[in-house]
Amino acid sequence: MFRILKGASGERVFRTATISALIILALFIIGIIVSLLAYTEWDTFISALGSSEILFAIRLSLMTATIAAVISMLIAVPVAYAISRSRFPGKDIVDSLLDLPIVVSPVALGAALLVFFNTPLGSSIDNNILKFVFSVPGIVLAQVTVISALAIRLLKSTFDSIDPRYEQVARTLGCSKPEAFFRVTLPLARDGLIASTILTWARAVGEFGATVMLAGATAMKTETLPSAIFLSLASADVEKAIAVIFILILIAVAALLIIRKTVGRRYRV
Amino acid sequence: MIEIRDLSLRLGEFSLKGINLNIRDGEYFVILGPTGAGKTILLECVAGLHHIKKGAIFFDTADVTRLVPEERSLGYVPQDYVLFPFLNVFDNIAFGLKQRKISRVEIRERVNEIVGILGILPLLRRDTRSLSGGEKQRVALARALAPSPRTLLLDEPLSALDLRTAKSLRIELKRIHRQLGLTTIHITHDLMEALEMADRVAVIQDGCVEQVAEPEAMLFYPAGDKVADFIGSPNILDCDYCRSLGQGVMEVGCGSLKLTVAHEGAGIKKVAILPRHIYVSENRPPGLSVNGFQGLITAIEPVGNVVKISLEVAGKILMSEIPSYIFDEMDLATGKEVFIILRMRRIRVYESTR
Numbered sequence: 001m002f003r004i005l006k007g008a009s010g011e012r013v014f015r016t017a018t019i020s021a022l023i024i025l026a027l028f029i030i031g032i033i034v035s036l037l038a039y040t041e042w043d044t045f046i047s048a049l050g051s052s053e054i055l056f057a058i059r060l061s062l063m064t065a066t067i068a069a070v071i072s073m074l075i076a077v078p079v080a081y082a083i084s085r086s087r088f089p090g091k092d093i094v095d096s097l098l099d100l101p102i103v104v105s106p107v108a109l110g111a112a113l114l115v116f117f118n119t120p121l122g123s124s125i126d127n128n129i130l131k132f133v134f135s136v137p138g139i140v141l142a143q144v145t146v147i148s149a150l151a152i153r154l155l156k157s158t159f160d161s162i163d164p165r166y167e168q169v170a171r172t173l174g175c176s177k178p179e180a181f182f183r184v185t186l187p188l189a190r191d192g193l194i195a196s197t198i199l200t201w202a203r204a205v206g207e208f209g210a211t212v213m214l215a216g217a218t219a220m221k222t223e224t225l226p227s228a229i230f231l232s233l234a235s236a237d238v239e240k241a242i243a244v245i246f247i248l249i250l251i252a253v254a255a256l257l258i259i260r261k262t263v264g265r266r267y268r269v
Numbered sequence: 270m271i272e273i274r275d276l277s278l279r280l281g282e283f284s285l286k287g288i289n290l291n292i293r294d295g296e297y298f299v300i301l302g303p304t305g306a307g308k309t310i311l312l313e314c315v316a317g318l319h320h321i322k323k324g325a326i327f328f329d330t331a332d333v334t335r336l337v338p339e340e341r342s343l344g345y346v347p348q349d350y351v352l353f354p355f356l357n358v359f360d361n362i363a364f365g366l367k368q369r370k371i372s373r374v375e376i377r378e379r380v381n382e383i384v385g386i387l388g389i390l391p392l393l394r395r396d397t398r399s400l401s402g403g404e405k406q407r408v409a410l411a412r413a414l415a416p417s418p419r420t421l422l423l424d425e426p427l428s429a430l431d432l433r434t435a436k437s438l439r440i441e442l443k444r445i446h447r448q449l450g451l452t453t454i455h456i457t458h459d460l461m462e463a464l465e466m467a468d469r470v471a472v473i474q475d476g477c478v479e480q481v482a483e484p485e486a487m488l489f490y491p492a493g494d495k496v497a498d499f500i501g502s503p504n505i506l507d508c509d510y511c512r513s514l515g516q517g518v519m520e521v522g523c524g525s526l527k528l529t530v531a532h533e534g535a536g537i538k539k540v541a542i543l544p545r546h547i548y549v550s551e552n553r554p555p556g557l558s559v560n561g562f563q564g565l566i567t568a569i570e571p572v573g574n575v576v577k578i579s580l581e582v583a584g585k586i587l588m589s590e591i592p593s594y595i596f597d598e599m600d601l602a603t604g605k606e607v608f609i610i611l612r613m614r615r616i617r618v619y620e621s622t623r
Contacts, residue, residue, distance in 0.1 A: 166351055168318050168351075169347060170364070171317075171318075171337065172317075172413075172422075173416060174339045174368035174369065175368055176337075176339055179368070183364075187353075188354070188355065
């Protein structure tokens with residue numbers, strides 16, 4: 001019955017099937033972009049782009065995403081190294097726990113953060129140390145919560161791929177453990193570090209669910225680019241929404257290009 | 270002196286069980302054993318790469334068991350060299366020197382000195398990824414030697430190299446050892462490598478030291494069956510009887526094979542003949558032939574630049590080894606009758622009382 005799937009014809013059928021899937025997906029993405037271009041009226045597009053609200057959203061998004069990416073990397077480097085190199089009982093459980101933010105819906109994460117800041121401990125932090133709820137630090141916290149798990153995952157695979165013997169050799173050559181890490185492991189992880197920084201940053205720029213839950217989407221206050229799309233569509237301002245969509249696509253393309261350029265084809269993501 | 274006292278360690282499926290070793294100053298010490306015997310772990314323990322719970326390691330009289338690798342002043346060359354790919358050859362060699370906070374000029378001088386000893390000056394600016402196996406090995410060696418360590422640890426330094434490169438590096442390693450007078454611990458699974466290079470050999474199997482001896486003594490007087498089995502590549506024959514022929518010569522019988530050997534004293538239990546000391550000839554050798562026999566070729570196997578010929582002689586299988594260029598001159602084939610000579614002076618005897 002499955003004779004056609006055997007031998008040379010089977011190879012042909014398989015090849016055609018996989019390549020068709022590829023072509024269909026590519027056409028789907030191209031179709032979306034073409035429809036966006038067709039829908040746009042360029043005069044209103046330009047004026048929307050120059051509006052103070054959109055400029056604010058661009059500035060806020062770039063700033064919060066950059067801070068969030070830096071914080072996430074500072075957390076992710078030691079955490080990923082610890083998970084990659086150390087063995088302890090319950091490591092698998094900790095490992096899965098750290099994956100949770102990748103799998104759980106960002107809206108749920110944001111809602112959970114909001115609940116936390118309503119507990120006595122959370123509200124005392126919010127009132128006395130730093131205001132997170134419905135404020136800019138809230139955006140950063142929401143982004144860090146979502147993207148740090150991704151950064152850890154990417155860096156863990158980077159550290160996993162580095163033979164621990166590089167460090168061992170460095171130690172026999174006189175390096176202490178921290179010196180071996182900074183002189184050998186970090187340079188070896190260079191490509192992975194760059195790629196995961198850019199990817200987590202790009203993911204932070206696009207973060208919406210957790211951000212909107214914790215920081216809200218108040219125009220000129222906590223309105224990031226994704227929030228701007230949401231607010232524009234909510235007020236039936238399609239032109240503005242499309243302008244922001246293009247900005248986000250541009251940022252994504254730039255991020256991918258930078259990864260390709262700096263890391264080369266060795267580190268594919 | 271390096272002294273390992275009663276060292277035991279479990280690491281996954283590998284383990285060391287009560288290792289005791291004394292390695293003398295300036296000695297070329299080879300640790301020989303099959304894959305999985307625990308040789309690498311033992312070397313890594315000396316380097317300080319494992320946390321030791323049971324046993325101790327002393328350098329001279331100082332207990333170094335708890336010292337971290339950077340405090341041990343060792344040169345370590347791991348099995349596949351582990352050169353730093355993000356540094357060029359110069360920076361790889363200078364890596365340990367930069368850790369010392371010495372001046373740039375001194376670093377350059379020291380690198381040049383070591384590079385001169387190893388003859389790799391033309392490689393200095395190269396990317397390590399573009400080096401051949403032999404070049405990588407020399408660079409790894411230079412990197413280990415640059416900070417002037419007291420001891421050099423070599424983990425299978427020749428096993429990844431082609432035969433010719435390995436041979437030239439063997440000579441090189443011995444020369445460097447003589448020149449620098451460095452205590453060297455060299456790990457290998459290759460018996461010939463151990464015989465050729467070692468001042469003394471330790472045979473390790475299943476995490477235990479089975480024998481520590483000079484290479485000849487180890488080959489012909491293996492301590493126990495485990496070692497004898499491991500070094501089985503020489504022809505070792507069990508003897509049924511022996512009698513003195515006078516003048517330091519004895520006749521021994523190994524099954525129906527009667528051999529004349531140079532020996533005096535107690536009874537011979539075993540004789541050992543290295544494959545390369547068994548000569549194969551197509552024609553009956555002229556003159557009086559001591560230990561000359563007729564045999565049948567049962568298999569021919571080229572291995573590198575030698576050809577291994579398995580021979581059936583008087584019901585025994587003997588392994589002979591002749592250089593390829595000689596083999597090519599001859600007309601040998603499986604099933605052919607040939608004449609063989611076991612050189613009397615090369616036959617080692619084994620007065621086992623075990």
